[in-house]
Amino acid sequence: MQEAYFIDQLQAKGLKVTPQRQEILRVFLESKKSHLSAEDIHTKIIQKFPSMSLDTVYRNLSVMREIGILTELNFGDRKNLFEINTSGHHHHLICIKCGCSQEIDFCPLDFLDQRQIKNFKVQKHSFEIFGLCNNCHE
Known part of the structure; x- marks a missing residue:
């Protein structure tokens, strides 16, 4: 799936398409890993948006999870991971x-x-x- 598809989903829910949200989507779409933590995403995003806090990443991940763009995973004792919802339920x-x-x-x-x-x-x-x-x- 392309970034435009997920941007359309944000807009359909009445959410702003901010450069930060676009960058979070890009991190998922370009990552070799399919499961990323908020910290993984933050590390990649601060290269482009140095003032973006980890809290902001968490808030955006939560919004994207709530509207179905992302799925949140908890693999037991590890920290929560997120994956982009491209293949549906698995x-x-x-x-x-x-x-x-x-x-x-x-x-x-x-x-x-x-x-x-x-x-x-x-x-x-x-x-x-x-x-x-x-x-x-x-």
Whole structure:
């Protein structure tokens, strides 16, 4: 997805498209890592916007999460990470030693017997499997 798509989403929600928000989007779109912390983003943004505080990054990430541009991830004892919402809903395998993560391309909820949750309307869910990646296992 292109930056213009996400800018359209901001505008559709009546939000200003500030240079700082555009830069946050660029950091995600240009990053080799798909999961970034607020600190990762801040480190990259202050090169272009030296006066931008970490609090401002957090506020913008929160706004983008609320409108669906970003997804916030919590992989247990690590700090919260964010990813741009390009591929929709997915889940992860997370290495407990090095912290690397890998997306899995199915949703375990699809395999749940729906009769078990018949009186419950799922609004959101997450599914992460914690273990050791091949590099850490060897």
